[in-house]
Amino acid sequence: MIYNFLTGDLIIKSLIVLLALFNFNLSAHKLHMYPDAPLKIITIGHPTLTMIAGEIPYEEISSEETQELIDKMIVTMKKAGGVGLAAPQVNVSKRLFVMKPSWFKKAEAIINPVVEYIDGAGTKSSTEGCLSIPGKQFKVERYKELNLSYYTREGEFMSEHATGFRAIVAQHEYDHLNGILIANFFFPNFVPMPISKDVPLM
Numbered sequence: 001m002i003y004n005f006l007t008g009d010l011i012i013k014s015l016i017v018l019l020a021l022f023n024f025n026l027s028a029h030k031l032h033m034y035p036d037a038p039l040k041i042i043t044i045g046h047p048t049l050t051m052i053a054g055e056i057p058y059e060e061i062s063s064e065e066t067q068e069l070i071d072k073m074i075v076t077m078k079k080a081g082g083v084g085l086a087a088p089q090v091n092v093s094k095r096l097f098v099m100k101p102s103w104f105k106k107a108e109a110i111i112n113p114v115v116e117y118i119d120g121a122g123t124k125s126s127t128e129g130c131l132s133i134p135g136k137q138f139k140v141e142r143y144k145e146l147n148l149s150y151y152t153r154e155g156e157f158m159s160e161h162a163t164g165f166r167a168i169v170a171q172h173e174y175d176h177l178n179g180i181l182i183a184n185f186f187f188p189n190f191v192p193m194p195i196s197k198d199v200p201l202m
C-alpha cells in the first residue's frame with residue numbers, strides 16, 4: 001500500500017515528519033569536532049567505523065600524507081582528551097592508530113599492527129569510553145597480555161610484549177581497525193551513564 005501524504009490522517013503524517021527529523025538528527029551527529037583539533041571524529045552509525053581497514057604499504061609510511069595524518073591524529077587525540085585514536089575514527093580506513101597510554105611517554109604511531117592475545121595470562125574487566133561514542137562508557141573484558149608487532153612512523157619494525165594499560169589501549173584501537181566498537185560486542189554490559197572523568201577515551 002502506498003501512503004498518500006496529502007490525504008492521509010494527521011497522526012501518520014506527524015509520525016512521518018518526526019521520523020524524518022530523527023533521521024536528520026542522527027546524520028547530523030556523525031561528526032564530532034573538538035575545539036582546535038585538526039580532524040573531525042566520526043561517531044557510531046558512520047559506515048567507516050564498521051569497515052576492516054586496509055594496510056598501509058611500507059613505502060607509504062614515510063610519505064608526507066601519512067606523516068601529516070599521524071601528526072594531525074596525535075593533536076586531535078590530545079585535544080579530544082583521549083589516550084588513543086584509530087585512523088577509521090577520523091574517516092581514514094587505514095591500519096594505523098596513535099596512542100599515549102602513559103603520561104611519561106610521547107604519543108606514538110602504531111602502523112599495520114598484528115596482535116596476538118595471550119590466553120594463559122587471563123582477562124580482566126575494563127571500563128572504557130570511546131571518542132566515537134560520545135558520553136557513554138562500557139564495561140568490557142580485555143586480555144591482560146598480548147604480543148604487539150607493528151611499524152613505527154620511522155618505518156622500524158617492532159615486536160613487544162604489552163601488559164597493563166598499554167595492552168588495554170592497544171586492544172581497543174586494534175578493534176577499531178577491524179570495524180569493532182566497544183558497543184558492538186558488549187551491548188549486554190552497556191553502562192548507560194554519563195562518562196566520568198577517570199574513564200579513558202580511546
Ligand SMILES: [Zn+2]
Pocket residue numbers: 129130131132172176202
Ligand atoms: Zn574507540
